[in-house]
Amino acid sequence: MSAPQGQVPGPGFGPDGLPRLLPPSVNVPEGLRDHLARHGFVPYRNARRQLIGDLEAAGLTGRGGAAFPVYRKMAAVAEAGGHPFMVGNGAESEPASNKDMSLLWLAPHLVLDGLQLAAEAVGATEAALYVHEVEAGPLGELLRRALSERWSARIDRVLVRLASAPPRFLAGQETAMVNLLNGGLALPTYAAPRVFARGVGGAPTLVQNVETLAHIALVARFGPRWFRQVGTAAEPGSMLCTIHHADGSARIVEAAIGTPLPELIGADLGPHGLDGGTRAVLIGGYHGTWVPAVRAAELTLDNAAMAASGGILGAGVIAALPANRCGLAEAARVVRYLALESAGQCGPCLNGLPRIAEGLSTLSGPRPSPEVRADVERWAGLVTGRGACSHPDGSARFVRSALAVFSAELRHHEQGLCSAASQRPFLPLPAEVAVRDEDWS
Amino acid sequence: MNGITSSTLPWYTSRATGVVALVLLTVVMVLGMLVNRQGRLPGLPRFAVTNLHRNLSLMAVVFIVIHVVTAVLDGFVSIPLISGVIPFTSGYEGFWLGLGAISFDLMLALIATSLIRGRLSRRVWKAVHWLAYASWPIAFAHSIGASSDLQSGLLLALAVGCAVALAAALAWRLVSMAREVPRAERVSAMLAAASGRAGKNRSLPSPDRNRSQPGPGPGDPRKPTAVS
Numbered sequence: 226m227s228a229p230q231g232q233v234p235g236p237g238f239g240p241d242g243l244p245r246l247l248p249p250s251v252n253v254p255e256g257l258r259d260h261l262a263r264h265g266f267v268p269y270r271n272a273r274r275q276l277i278g279d280l281e282a283a284g285l286t287g288r289g290g291a292a293f294p295v296y297r298k299m300a301a302v303a304e305a306g307g308h309p310f311m312v313g314n315g316a317e318s319e320p321a322s323n324k325d326m327s328l329l330w331l332a333p334h335l336v337l338d339g340l341q342l343a344a345e346a347v348g349a350t351e352a353a354l355y356v357h358e359v360e361a362g363p364l365g366e367l368l369r370r371a372l373s374e375r376w377s378a379r380i381d382r383v384l385v386r387l388a389s390a391p392p393r394f395l396a397g398q399e400t401a402m403v404n405l406l407n408g409g410l411a412l413p414t415y416a417a418p419r420v421f422a423r424g425v426g427g428a429p430t431l432v433q434n435v436e437t438l439a440h441i442a443l444v445a446r447f448g449p450r451w452f453r454q455v456g457t458a459a460e461p462g463s464m465l466c467t468i469h470h471a472d473g474s475a476r477i478v479e480a481a482i483g484t485p486l487p488e489l490i491g492a493d494l495g496p497h498g499l500d501g502g503t504r505a506v507l508i509g510g511y512h513g514t515w516v517p518a519v520r521a522a523e524l525t526l527d528n529a530a531m532a533a534s535g536g537i538l539g540a541g542v543i544a545a546l547p548a549n550r551c552g553l554a555e556a557a558r559v560v561r562y563l564a565l566e567s568a569g570q571c572g573p574c575l576n577g578l579p580r581i582a583e584g585l586s587t588l589s590g591p592r593p594s595p596e597v598r599a600d601v602e603r604w605a606g607l608v609t610g611r612g613a614c615s616h617p618d619g620s621a622r623f624v625r626s627a628l629a630v631f632s633a634e635l636r637h638h639e640q641g642l643c644s645a646a647s648q649r650p651f652l653p654l655p656a657e658v659a660v661r662d663e664d665w666s
Numbered sequence: 667m668n669g670i671t672s673s674t675l676p677w678y679t680s681r682a683t684g685v686v687a688l689v690l691l692t693v694v695m696v697l698g699m700l701v702n703r704q705g706r707l708p709g710l711p712r713f714a715v716t717n718l719h720r721n722l723s724l725m726a727v728v729f730i731v732i733h734v735v736t737a738v739l740d741g742f743v744s745i746p747l748i749s750g751v752i753p754f755t756s757g758y759e760g761f762w763l764g765l766g767a768i769s770f771d772l773m774l775a776l777i778a779t780s781l782i783r784g785r786l787s788r789r790v791w792k793a794v795h796w797l798a799y800a801s802w803p804i805a806f807a808h809s810i811g812a813s814s815d816l817q818s819g820l821l822l823a824l825a826v827g828c829a830v831a832l833a834a835a836l837a838w839r840l841v842s843m844a845r846e847v848p849r850a851e852r853v854s855a856m857l858a859a860a861s862g863r864a865g866k867n868r869s870l871p872s873p874d875r876n877r878s879q880p881g882p883g884p885g886d887p888r889k890p891t892a893v894s
């Protein structure tokens with residue numbers, strides 16, 4: 226076990242007790258032997274529900290983006306009865322996010338410990354790990370080896386099957402995931418009945434993000450008091466973030482919740498956010514919000530601060546848009562991608578998002594007529610709250626914040642000018658789009 | 667029977683509400699097919715068509731309730747109240763009133779399942795909603811058969827009009843189903859249509875026109891990147 230830090234012993238490598246989840250040697254996957262040497266054996270409770278109280282005391286929330294209290298979801302599944310199904314969701318569909326993939330690559334056993342402990346707490350008899358495209362490739366190979374090692378060493382008590390998610394934006398959505406595990410296409414469905422009541426194979430299903438599972442594995446070992454040593458009182462703990470710097474580099478950081486944003490994006494924002502290096506910051510990914518650089522310099526990494534400015538933290542994507550790029554052009558690219566990733570099922574999403582995307586594309590060009598902006602804003606309002614999943618809502622939130630934050634740029638465009646020196650795309654987007662049903666399987 | 671008096675009021679009310687209900691049900695059916703195929707009405711957004719479909723169906727039920735209650739209240743013929751929902755229990759025009767009761771029961775099932783739609787699986791709701799295609803023809807047969815009102819004159823023209831409207835909507839629905847774009851291709855089709863509407867996209871003059879080069883963002887977002 227690692228050297229004690231702070232008042233309560235627990236893992237952590239820096240003076241601030243971070244990082245907790247990621248192993249000390251960067252970029253080398255931590256094998257089973259090293260993992261056990263560092264953290265000790267899996268602290269099974271040998272009883273259902275024992276862990277749920279600890280997780281409630283720790284105040285752990287889901288790290289997949291929704292920040293829902295972990296203990297409540299687990300209690301609901303544990304109370305639903307029957308033989309629940311447990312899923313670790315590592316289908317990080319957000320193109321700008323890479324933290325789940327990195328965690329699975331670097332510390333697979335911590336995630337798998339959490340999967341076993343959560344399964345035990347709700348009494349699950351079957352489990353799956355759902356990750357993007359793991360039929361082949363190094364990550365799939367690593368996870369398969371880790372799972373078979375754990376099974377033959379009798380560390381795992383519930384057999385975990387590895388399921389491959391299609392490369393779709395909505396593949397990580399809970400109901401889409403359940404549909405795929407049930408043998409269908411990874412398409413979101415109606416919310417009712419919720420998956421905690423009837424999910425995989427009709428069983429009550431607990432879905433937790435893989436980073437959440439890693440936190441669960443640590444709370445089970447070191448307790449709620451240790452967990453609360455970092456973070457804010459309302460949102461304790463740390464979270465993994467994918468940071469895109471204005472210079473084009475990207476990194477994964479485990480930060481205490483409540484960390485001032487300038488500490489994470491570094492010198493990009495300058496002392497007052499006015500150094501000219503960054504135009505705006507996108508927080509929360511492609512369902513998140515744009516924030517002007519000046520405003521971002523005052524923000525902290527927590528949902529309370531984000532909610533006050535009308536945004537969300539999501540799965541911790543923070544992207545600094547360089548000053549030489551056009552925010553409208555970037556927003557138009559992203560929204561076009563979001564429109565193409567619509568499942569094509571609900572009218573507001575199918576009809577609304579392509580129009581919004583086309584409207585934004587017009588706004589990113591020269592001399593858009595003034596009514597286009599009003600149209601886009603109206604359409605964004607019309608699609609909100611009217612889909613089976615939150616895709617239209619998240620996309621509309623992104624669009625509204627782009628129109629608000631880049632309104633000065635919009636006035637330039639209306640005069641036929643653009644203040645950006647470069648038209649090279651900045652935010653990462655996958656090249657291919659879905660054209661057939663098989664692309665969703 | 668010439669003119670509306672206190673004794674003939676229920677009789678006239680029953681006939682009139684019956685005719686109105688038939689027209690309303692026809693409109694509800696046409697709107698339902700429009701909703702199913704995601705069609706539009708000029709000047710109305712799509713969700714308004716859905717709301718209209720729902721509200722008119724509830725209004726039709728109100729008319730049918732008045733239609734049944736006034737027929738029962740009318741002292742000229744004796745119809746028990748129960749015949750409104752239980753078929754073939756009326757001594758007067760037992761068969762034709764029985765059809766009306768069947769049709770009404772089906773409508774009640776449709777509406778009840780729609781009111782608790784959030785708690786039902788989509789499949790169950792949809793299966794029950796298909797009963798509309800049985801309910802309307804039965805209601806139509808009841809309208810024609812139960813009295814001679816619709817068998818001649820203007821009201822016959824109205825009944826024929828309803829049938830023609832329904833047949834046309836049904837034909838349109840079938841054609842539209844046959845032309846349906848597969849789900850996976852819908853979005854790109856919509857995007858192509860939207861960009862056609864907006865005209866060809868133009869780009870702004872800028873010092874750096876090299877669009878084909880990838881941006882300096884992380885290369886492959888699926889590959890684990892450096893961690894600090």
